[in-house]
Amino acid sequence: HRFYxxxxxxxxxxYKSAHxxxxxxxxxxxxxxxxxxxxxxxxxxxEASPVVVFGGSYGGILAAWSRLKYPxxxxxxxxxxxxxxxxxxxxxxxxxxxxDVSLNCYEVIKGSWSELEALSTQKEGLAELSRSFKTCK
Numbered sequence: 001h002r003f004y005x006x007x008x009x010x011x012x013x014x015y016k017s018a019h020x021x022x023x024x025x026x027x028x029x030x031x032x033x034x035x036x037x038x039x040x041x042x043x044x045x046x047e048a049s050p051v052v053v054f055g056g057s058y059g060g061i062l063a064a065w066s067r068l069k070y071p072x073x074x075x076x077x078x079x080x081x082x083x084x085x086x087x088x089x090x091x092x093x094x095x096x097x098x099x100d101v102s103l104n105c106y107e108v109i110k111g112s113w114s115e116l117e118a119l120s121t122q123k124e125g126l127a128e129l130s131r132s133f134k135t136c137k
Contacts, residue, residue, distance in 0.1 A: 030066050034073055054078035 003024045008014040015021065033053070041047050053074045055063040060082030067077035085091045119125045129135070 026062060026065065029062055030069055033062070033066055034070050037073055050075045052076045052078065054080070055082075056080040057082065 003009070003014055009023060010016075010020045013020055037051055041049060041051075051074045053063040053066050054077065055061075056079075060079035061084060063077040064079040064082060064084065067074055116129065119129060122128075
């Protein structure tokens with residue numbers, strides 16, 4: 001993303017005004033990715049090569065959005081740990097730090113392991129787990 005490290009498009013003036021800060025947004029980041037991908041494909045003589053975009057957290061949001069906004073640039077997007085619904089009008093930002101929800105989630109996941117272990121010791125238990133989770137043979 002721009003405006004970090006040495007990537008300051010307006011050098012020392014990058015943080016000085018609303019005009020320059022107006023370029024620090026997700027739409028601009030997506031447009032930057034398109035320019036970068038096109039440039040790489042041209043410079044590497046790989047115009048016909050398919051592209052998959054990926055990212056985690058905010059980068060995952062950008063990956064998903066880039067696939068939606070620029071479907072002709074990437075054939076697929078992989079978004080991991082992506083807080084897609086983490087917007088004030090959908091989910092309040094404070095929910096990310098809600099200890100009750102996090103503790104409950106942790107307890108449920110922790111409890112599931114003992115259930116899985118118990119089932120795996122039963123006759124045909126592993127086969128049942130494999131069918132339920134559609135695992136590879």
